[in-house]
Amino acid sequence: MTAPHTLSPLFRRLTSRTPLSPGDRAALADLPFRTTSIDPGGYIVREGDKANRCCVLLSGFVYRHKITGDGDRQILSIHLRGDAVDLQNGLLDHADHNVQALTRANVAFVARKAIVDLCADRPRIAHALWVDTLVDAAIFREWIVNVGRRNARQRIAHLFCEMALRQEAAGLCTGPHYVWPMTQVQVGDATGLTAVHVNRTLRDLKAEKLITMTSTDVRIENWAGLQEAGDFNPGYLHLPPGFADPEL
């Protein structure tokens, strides 16, 4: 039995939305890459870095964030296995944000030139990566609505719903149990709330029997109720058919 290719999480993600030919798959498999392990809190991208490589997340969780002039952090997105984390920087000169590991993470770095050349040779791969950045953009839009217009309960419930569906789509979990990689401070930074407010809101969600959780995992007890609490409509995730209405 052949061991899966190191970049297979990326293949899975791209082919879930864009069919690729055997030739395209072989070309992806031939991409040169270098793997490394990052400790929790370790930086993968720093604001201002010269953008000369892309990072594929092979395992673990990482987050994208920016720091204000006063030192406050806003988490912009969470990434998980298979995500091409910094395609955002693929065609730009420098990184305009930071990417840090939430948990221990294994990543593969691919030279930017290799990806650009591959896209020039293989239009379907270029299409697949384009779709991937569009889905990222859709998630960013939803997060703006979440932070800007939803109340604390909705923001946090929405984040739980998103993390559940994305973990299912990445093949990490089948529900109703999911990995929960964030501290309350990090949830606060992702939702524009303080850690105390997050703690208070989590208590309500547990009391309403929508979720149970430990510091490392969450169990969704009432999927329909959690979606309603979070004003959650999964359309923005553009999940492949079969994932939009999971059996939770």
Next chain:
Amino acid sequence: MPRYYMHIYNDVDTTDEEGADFADDQCALDRAVAEARGLAAESVRHHGHLILSHRIDVMEGSDRMIGSVYFRDVVEIID
């Protein structure tokens, strides 16, 4: 850096099991004041009332009480 816990006593009691690091007691109390004001504002926004006896207890570890921050002490009501 010491780890502080902020237990909430308002509409329902909420124990802080995770805690957060602050440089010293005063930094933790300063954060508690900001948190109490935030919770008070949330109460007004969503329930239309403010209960002045609600509070946040700040502890270092499990047994050293640093202080209680009452909503009445951090919100000024001007009539």
